[in-house]
Each structure stands twice: as C-alpha cells, then as structure tokens.
Amino acid sequence: QVQLVESGGGLGQAGGSLNLSCAASRPTFRIYFMGWFRQAPGKEREFVAAISRVQGDTYYGDSVKGRFTISTDSAKNTVHLQLNSLKPEDTAVYYCAAEVNGYGYVSHADEYDYWGQGTQVTVSS
Numbered sequence: 001q002v003q004l005v006e007s008g009g010g011l012g013q014a015g016g017s018l019n020l021s022c023a024a025s026r027p028t029f030r031i032y033f034m035g036w037f038r039q040a041p042g043k044e045r046e047f048v049a050a051i052s053r054v055q056g057d058t059y060y061g062d063s064v065k066g067r068f069t070i071s072t073d074s075a076k077n078t079v080h081l082q083l084n085s086l087k088p089e090d091t092a093v094y095y096c097a098a099e100v101n102g103y104g105y106v107s108h109a110d111e112y113d114y115w116g117q118g119t120q121v122t123v124s125s
Contacts, residue, residue, distance in 0.1 A: 002031060004096045004116035012086045014125050020081040022096030022116055028053075032102035034079040035059075036070065037109055038092035038121075048094070049081060050106035059106045064090075086123045093118040 008020040024031060035050035049070040050059045058070050069082040083090065097112035105111045 002027065002098050002100070002114040004098060004114055006094070006096050006116040006119040009094060009119035009121045011122050011124065012083070014086055014088055014123055016086050016123075018083045018086065018121060020083065020094055020096075020119060020121070021078055022080075023078045024098060028077045030100045031098045033099040033104070033106050033112075034072070035097045035099070035106055035112060036079075036081050036094055037097060038090075038094045039118075040089075040092040043092075045095070045109050046092075047107040047109070051079060061107065083121070088123050088125045090121060090123050092121060094121050 003025040005023045012018045031053050033050050033052055036048040037045050038048050039045045047061045048064055049068055051070045051072060053076050067085040071080050095118045096116035098114040099112045103111055
C-alpha cells in the first residue's frame with residue numbers, strides 16, 4: 001500500500017509563491033502517475049497537475065497552466081508543486097494522489113488509487 005505524505009502550503013499573498021511536496025512511501029515502483037488536486041469549500045475537487053513518474057511528462061489544469069510547476073526529485077519518490085503568481089481563487093485544500101494502473105486519465109480524480117491527507121493553501125488578496 002502506497003502512503004502519501006504532503007507538506008508545505010500555508011498562507012500566501014496574491015502574486016506570491018508557495019511550494020508543496022508529497023513524499024510517497026514504498027512500493028513506489030507501482031506508481032505510474034502522481035497528481036495534485038484541490039478542493040475549495042462548496043466546490044468539486046479540481047485537477048491541478050500531474051506527472052508521469054518514469055517519463056516525467058507533465059499535465060496541468062487550465063486554471064493553473066503557466067503559473068504552477070510540477071516536478072519530481074531524482075529518486076522520483078517525491079513530487080513537488082511550485083505555485084507562482086498566486087491568486088485568491090487558488091485557496092483550497094490541496095491533495096496529492098498516486099495512480100498505479102497506468103491508464104493515463106490523469107485529470108480524473110476517480111483514476112487515482114491513493115491519496116494524501118491534504119494540505120491547506122490560503123491566498124490573501
């Protein structure tokens with residue numbers, strides 16, 4: 001069973017930056033994709049970004065494209081999400097997720113098999 005532990009987040013200012021990290025426990029070799037989703041109060045869970053663990057291909061939701069960057073460390077066991085040019089509408093709980101089937105529907109939350117506990121990001125205007 002893969003466990004995901006998120007860190008980072010907190011309070012940021014509009015136009016500023018934050019960084020989130022998600023460390024995956026073994027057996028990481030089972031993971032094909034790692035992704036980030038977010039959920040604001042009263043809203044559905046929204047796809048933010050994903051990365052293929054081996055090839056490093058990246059995918060972004062339209063609302064964050066050009067502002068957020070997803071990456072992995074050299075061991076490919078930790079995924080990072082750099083949040084730049086923050087907006088108040090980025091305020092949400094951010095969840096890390098891992099997909100072990102390799103189907104590639106990276107923007108679909110239902111495709112992910114393991115989830116982190118979530119970390120709060122709050123952006124003030």
